[in-house]
Amino acid sequence: MPMTHRRIIIIGTGPAGYTAAIYASRANLQPLVLEGVQPGGQLTITTEVENFPGFRNGIQGPELMEELRAQAQRLGTEIASETVLSVELGQRPFRLVTESGAYTCDALVIATGASAKWLGIGKDEDLGRKGGGVSACATCDGFFYRGKDVxxxxxxxxxxxxxxxxxxxxSRVHLVHRREGFRxxxxxxxxxxxxxxxTVHWNQVVADLRTRRFEASPGNEVEKLGSLLLRDIRDGRESSLAVDGLFVAIGHRPNTAFLQGQLPVDANxxxxxxxxxxxxxxxxVFxxxxxxxxxxxxxxxxxGSGCMAAIDAERWLAETSTSIPKETTHV
Structure with a gap:
């Protein structure tokens, strides 16, 4: 299996991974970023981003990620379109296996993010990706629903x-919960x-999403959420709830499966x-x-935490004065 050694490797992109790469590049660490299956992370499926400093008129999520990517590359970051399948953290240097080869590194930054848990009813994730009225982050998207029912x-x-x-x-927030009491x-x-x-809707689940289509601009028709089909878990009775937005708050799943339990995690x-x-x-390992x-x-x-990781890694490398094997070519 072809092998490449790097002083520092960053797994994952998004704001954390790209920022870590920017700082590592400026520290002359020549970082390699393995971007995974979703280059740019969750912001690539977000439409308008209005709360990232420096963009007074807002910026599209994919555009923001492309700017960060280009900045990292301009400073010397190498980005490989590979997904890490497994890592071995019990050896030095650390070993990473991808679908096409293997890498070793002296310092490792993990920036693989977390994925929102969706309802699994078909349209919820699709509408979330397209900005169609479904979201997994009220802090990110709540501003867009001023004066509306959600x-x-x-x-x-x-x-x-x-x-x-x-x-x-x-104007109104409907809280839908499948049980009689909150956790x-x-x-x-x-x-x-x-x-x-x-308003709380007890013992209810979202059985389906009803959408409406309208012309956002000449020749550009979009699909937006119009209402929820609720089902009572006690008797199966169904009802319709008209809303402009749905926020799925059933948790996130950190993307750590490839670590195979080699690092401690919290209860979630x-x-x-x-x-x-x-x-x-x-x-x-950071x-x-x-x-x-x-x-x-x-x-x-x-x-901000990506900045911390790069600085922590740079200081750790300087303190340990790790001997770097000669780099081989990855094919």
Missing amino acids: AVVGGGDTALEEALYLTNFA ASKAMQDRALAHPKI GYLLVEKGSSRTVIPG ACGDVQDSVYRQAITAA
Whole structure:
């Protein structure tokens, strides 16, 4: 199997991976980025991004990722369109296996992100990718629903936090939960149940999404969410709920399967890092972005943690003065 050695390898792109690459390049570490199956991460399926600093008129998610990618490449980052299948972190240097070969590295940055859990009813993920009225992030997209009716699906702290946040914009927030009671903390439940803008639909599941088509511009027809088909889990009775937006808040799944349990995670599967840093329990392995952040999950916080990871890695490499084998050619 062909082998290439690098001083530092970054797995994953998105704001965290690209920012780590930018800082590593400027530190003259000549980073290699293995971009995986979704180059650019979740922002490539986001339409308008209005909360990333520096773009006063907003920017499209894919365009923002392309700008970060080009910036990293201009500074010397090499990007390979490969997906890491497995890693071996119990040896030095670390070994990574992809579908076409293998790599070794002295320092490793994991920036593989997390994927939203969708309802699995067909159109929800598709509409989420196309900006059709479905989202997995109220902080990202709530602003677009000012004065409109929206729904949130879920019953944990995240769902109630999303619902409360959306009351800053929406005229009505419908909270759809499949059980009789919430799993959220008592304090969060009290706030949500007392809020005049929130209506709770107990024992209900979203059975289907009803959409409408309209012409956004001459010759450009788009599909948008129009209503939800709700089903009562007790008697199967169905009802229609007209909303302009649906926020799926049933959790995220950190993209860590390729690690095969070699690094510790929290109760929800997020990689654990040393407080105030990007360092994992294995010296030389760093984590940044949504793969280790279950709280904020924003592009700007991911970028900030990518900066931390690159600086932590550069300092660790300098302190350990690792001997670098001669680089071989990857074919």
